[in-house]
Amino acid sequence: MKKTYLSVLVDNHEGVLTRLSSLFCQRGFNIDSLSVAATNDETLSRVTIATSGSEEEINQIINQTKKLYEYEGMFEIDPNDSLIRELLLVKVACDSKNRSGLLEISSIYKAKIIDVSVGSIVFELTGKPAKLDSYIQNLEGYTILEMCRTGATALQRGDVKMTK
C-alpha cells in the first residue's frame, strides 16, 4: 500500500466534486482525505486527494480521473519536493490541574490557542499531516471534546507545475 497525494485541477463547475468522488466510490478507490477550493483562476478548482493503494491501483486512479470531462490537469505530489499542509482545530477539556501540561505539549507543536472557555481550550495547528497525527497522539491523556481536520492541501516548490 502506497500513500499518495494527487493534485487535480478541474473546471469549477457545480457537481464536479460529486463526479470525482462518485468515480472513486464506483471503482473502489480510497479517499483518505480530500480538500477542494477555487484557485486564483476562478474557472478552476484544485482538489488535493490523499489516497492509498498498490502502484497499479494508483495508476488506475490517475487514468480514470483523467477521463473526467472536467479534468484539466493532475500531478502526483512528490513528498520530498512539496509543501503539504493540513489544518487542525481541536477542543480539549481542561481544568486548573491539567492546564499547564496541556499548554506545554501544545507549545512544543506551536499549536495556537484560539479560544479559552470555562473548562475547555481550542487549539489551532497547521502542518504536515504527520505532525497533526503526532500532536493528537500526545493529547491522549486529555479529553478531546471536538475535533476537525481539513485534509491535506499541497503545492510543489519552485516552478509552476500545472495550469489550464
Place this chain on the structure above:
Amino acid sequence: MKLNGSEIIVKVLLENEVDTIFGYPGGCVLNIYDELYKNQDKITHYITAHEQGASHAADGYARATGKTGVVLATSGPGATNLVTGIATAYMDSVPMVAITGNVGSSLIGRDSFQEVYIAGITMPITKHNFVVRKIEDLADTLRQAFKIAISDRPGPVLVDIPKDITAAVAEYEPKPKQTVEKKSFIDGDNLAEIAEVINKAKKPVIFFGGGVKNSNAGDLIKKIIEKANIPATHTMMASGVLRYDMPENLGLLGMHGSVAANRTVNDSDVVITVASRFSDRVALSPDKFAKKATLIQIDIDQSEINKNVKVDYSVVGDAETVLGQLEKLIKENKHEDWFEKINSFRKDVPYSTGGNTIHPKQIMDILSEKAGEDGIFVTDVGQHQMWAAQYLHHVKAENFLTSGGLGTMGYGYGAAIGAAIGTGKSPVYHITGDGSFHMNMNEACTAVTYNVPVISICLNNNALGMVRQWQKIFYGQRYSASEPDRKTDYVKVAEGFGAKGYTCSTVEEFKAALDDAVNCGGPAWIECHIDREERVLPMIPGGGTVDDIIYE
C-alpha cells in the same frame, strides 16, 4: 435569431444531421414534443412502449448505422426508465445522446411531481452528463454532448433540461455538425520495438475486441493476419470483424469461446491485443491469462492499459491508425508449425438432434442461410446469445448487435427495432429466449405501429437457460427460480399485438415459419421449442483456465 429552448433543441439536432429519434412524451417535455410536431418532416420520432425500449432502440440504431443514437424522455420515471439502456450503451461504448426533461427550475430540489436527479443517477454510466441551468448554455451544451459521444472511445451522454428552459428565449446561431479527429499515437512504447517482438514470435496470436469495430480497424487486422500469418481470436463484441470461415479466425475467446482459441492463447508466446479490456468473461483468471506470452495491448483508452491484465508493451491510440503504422513494420512471415499445432487444438462440441425440439445450432444455421451476408442479427442475453455468437455465420461487424458488457436481458427487441429503422433492412432478426423476451416483448406494439420488419425468434426451453445451466453444473441441480411455469401462448400474444405468430418444434416447421415471416414483410414472432437440458458448450467456469474446459 431569437428562438425558444425547444426550437434550439431541434435546431441543434438538425445541425448534427439527426433525422430519427426514439422517445416517449410526458409533462416536462411537452414543449419539445410540440416543436417535434412542427418539424416532423425533418425528424421522425418513434414512440416505444416503454422508455427502456426507446433507449435500446437508440443504441441499436447507433450500432447498426455508426451514427449517434438519440433518445428523449420526460422527467422522473421517464428518465429512470432510460437507465438500463444508457448503462448498456456505456458498457459497450456506443455513441448515444439522451435528452431528459426535468421539472421547472423553480421546482427543482423540492421533490416535485416526477422530479428526479437524473444527472446524479447516471453519473457512473455516462461519459459525461449535463444539467442545463441557463437558456444561453443550451445550444452549446447539446453540441458538446454530440461531440463527447463520438470522441475517442464512444459512449452515452445525458443532457437534462428543466421545463422552463424549453420555453425560455435566447439568441441562436447555427454551427456546423460536431466532428472529431482520430487520435493516432497518444502514448506508449516504441512501435518498432513492438514490431520486432511480433516479427520474432514463434507462436503469436492476435486477440481483438469491439473497439476494432468502432475504429474500422477490421481490414488492417485482416491485413496483418495475412501478411505475418498470425491466427486471431476475438471477444463477442467483435464478432463479424473477420469472416467466420476465414481459416485464421479461431472464433470466440473466453468462457464460451472455442477450444482452439482458448488453447492457442494459452500456448502462445506473443499476444497482440487490440481494443479489448480483458473482461472477466475473456480473462477468466487474469493472473493466468496467456502466462507464457509477451502481452501487447493497443487501446484508445489509457485506463484500459494494465487494468485487468498486466501487459508488457502498450500503445494508447486509435486502433486503425496505430495498426496502420504497425502493419508497415511487421514483416511477412510463415508460422506453419504453429498452425499445425493449432489445428490439433480444434475440437467440435458434439450435438444431437431429434425429438420434439430443434437444436439451437440448427436454428442458427438456418437463420444464417436465410439471412445471407447482409442479415442483421440482434440478440438478447443468455444461452441463445451465446449460441448466436458461436454458430451464426458472422461476416460483417455491424451486423451482430448484442449486449456484451452489461448483459442486458430485454435489450434485443428495442435494439432490433432501432437497427431496422436505421438501416432500412428487411427483415432484422431478433434472436431471443423465453426469459429475455418476456422482459420487453411489449415493444411488439412499436414494431406493429411502424410496421418494422423485426422477426423475433424465441428459443423456448421454458427456463432461464443460462441460470439453469449454472445451477445444473455448479448447484447440484437445485433449479431455484429458473423454471417459471409460464403459460404464454406466443402465437396468440403476437396476434394480439397485431403481429404474425408461429410456433414450431421441428426443423421443417421452423423453415416454413421463417419463410412465411420473411415474406410477410412485417413484425413476426417464431417460437422454437428447444430442449431444456441443452447447455452452452464449451464452457470455462468463472475464474478457471483452459484446464477447466467443460466439453460435454
